[in-house]
Amino acid sequence: MDRIDWIENETERTARWQSESGMPAPKQMAIVDDTIRPDDAYGLAGQGTALLWRGDFPSARHMLAAMAKRVDYRARKSRAKREEGTTPGQAFHLHRQAQAQKARLLGMLLVQLEDDYYIKLPRAQDVKAACTEAWGVSDGGQTVVALRELMGVIGAHEWRTKGLEVPGLGGRIHPHYGVFTPTRNEYLDLIAKATFPAAAKEKGVAFDIGTGTGVLAAMLARHAGIAKIVATDIDPRSLTCARENVARMGLADRVEVVEADLYPEGKAGLVVCNPPWLPARPSTPLEKGIYDPESHMLKGFLAGLADHLVPGGEGWLILSDLAERLGLRSEGELAENIAKAGLVVKERTQATPRHPKAADKADPLHAARAAEVVSLWKLVPAPRV
Ligand SMILES: C[S@@+](CC[C@H](N)C(=O)[O-])C[C@H]1O[C@@H](n2cnc3c(N)ncnc32)[C@H](O)[C@@H]1O
Structure with a gap:
């Protein structure tokens, strides 16, 4: 089981690291909340610094959307530059590269789940059933996961429930x-x-x-x-x-x-x-x-x-x-x-x-x-x- 370690309030912390794609746990981490600006969050993530969210949960979702908008904007701009003369095969490979980059960057915004997959953040939703379906019963410890991955788990739970x-x-x-x-x-x-x-x-x-x-x-x-x-x-x-x-x-x-x-x-x-x-x-x-x-x-x-x-x-x-x-x-x-x-x-x-x-x-x-x-x-x- 992979672990993620960080220092917060001068205390050493550790949790289980969850990544479906096998992305290694980030080595650098900043503790952030609703006061961080999307451009700063985007900049830090781009430099390989993960952002552990300690603010309001819906704001974390908005932050993820704001970061995604910035990634998409930049991808569109660089695509427009290359477009001419690109074969469909090259377009496919560039598209996959862009998707991988997007996943890496957006995968830097992290949330912590407590025992039983409880999210201890203001206005957080109950994700216990969704996480249990995707990852199995919690082993009781804390988990850190990319918010983007957690959103996928929640989406899958909704599909599974309604069919x-x-x-x-x-x-x-x-x-x-x-x-x-x-x-x-x-x-x-x-x-x-x-x-x-x-x-x-x-x-x-x-x-x-x-x-x-x-x-x-x-x-x-x-x-x-x-x-x-x-x-x-x-x-x-x-x-x-x-x-x-x-x-x-x-x-x-x-x-x-x-x-x-x-x-x-x-x-x-x-x-x-x-x-x-x-x-x-x-x-x-x-x-x-x-x-x-x-x-x-x-x-x-x-x-x-x-x-x-x-x-x-x-x-x-x-x-x-x-x-x-x-x-x-x-x-x-x-x-x-x-x-x-x-x-x-x-x-x-x-x-x-x-x-x-x-x-x-x-x-x-x-x-x-x-x-x-x-x-x-x-x-x-x-x-x-
Ligand atoms: C495109 S999905 C199709 C699923 C389903 N038949 C449908 O039409 O919705 C392909 C499926 O093949 C499975 N698969 C891949 N390699 C396989 C293999 N060597 N033997 C059996 N199943 C395999 C995958 O796990 C996946 O569920």
């Missing part, structure tokens, strides 16, 4: 902290409207590889009349979340959630997989649903598919072409991997994203996002010749 209406599901999915949340539903529509293979129906079996919240497994159980679905994931938070969601929907007798690297044992009439769409390294565990390093999951899914299908079975891959548009995957690479795995495309259906980012002209990746297409690739083993 997310999934149109093709006829119900709500309750995502957990750190689990991929299906907020973009164009790909869910593609599944909802697809014709299911006879091999998976009636007494058939389906696999959902990388189930996350369990949303696709639940859709298959609810609408495709598939008798048994085995849903896998390698991430412990996703496994717990998927189990809870299927139980909540009364589907636990038909959806089995198992820990596996890609495939479970056996064969199925339908295998669905929605891997992370971008081949890049996640910078925090929270990005594992977005970035697939070296396309490990995508390639593994394709390579193992033919061996896990019963005769007449189909593999359904959900993938966006954003990676091609950003130059992260070459044109033709997907087709090559499909062929290399002994598969052919039986059918491809497509949808255009409707999420707000696709229309946001200020987004540095706007050109690529505006043209993005999400596809459902129905794959079958290549006929033997």
Whole structure:
């Protein structure tokens, strides 16, 4: 367990250091409150001095927003200078660099949590349930965490409590902290409207590889009349979340959630997989649903598919072409991997994203996002010749 040490009122202090991204505990720390000006807070954070907030809690949130505004302003200015001649791939890398810098700088505004995740600051909200869900039961000691991270934990608790209406599901999915949340539903529509293979129906079996919240497994159980679905994931938070969601929907007798690297044992009439769409390294565990390093999951899914299908079975891959548009995957690479795995495309259906980012002209990746297409690739083993 990492610790953070500092001196306050001439007394040595120590607490557990919480950082989801594994950011090391800052070495320099200033004690601040509502009297610090945003420009000074921004300046200190930029120099690597963390700011432990001892003022009013809502003011800390305002300070975070004020610092974020300054980071965004500077990022916009330096982007405008570079814009001309930047390829989509360069724009993507610069965007990630800017995101990492923003995370580092905003991660300098810290708050302390007491035993039981209590915040001993004026007008502080109760974050006990949110922190317990994200980090487990408190060990009783004090914790220091970046306010930005704590806001993420609070946001995740709100999503988990109220759930997310999934149109093709006829119900709500309750995502957990750190689990991929299906907020973009164009790909869910593609599944909802697809014709299911006879091999998976009636007494058939389906696999959902990388189930996350369990949303696709639940859709298959609810609408495709598939008798048994085995849903896998390698991430412990996703496994717990998927189990809870299927139980909540009364589907636990038909959806089995198992820990596996890609495939479970056996064969199925339908295998669905929605891997992370971008081949890049996640910078925090929270990005594992977005970035697939070296396309490990995508390639593994394709390579193992033919061996896990019963005769007449189909593999359904959900993938966006954003990676091609950003130059992260070459044109033709997907087709090559499909062929290399002994598969052919039986059918491809497509949808255009409707999420707000696709229309946001200020987004540095706007050109690529505006043209993005999400596809459902129905794959079958290549006929033997
Ligand atoms: C993009 S998310 C999709 C989640 C869910 N199927 C959905 O559509 O909302 C990808 C999921 O794959 C999981 N995953 C990544 N690598 C995996 C592997 N090798 N085996 C199983 N699951 C994996 C991640 O933990 C994550 O939950």
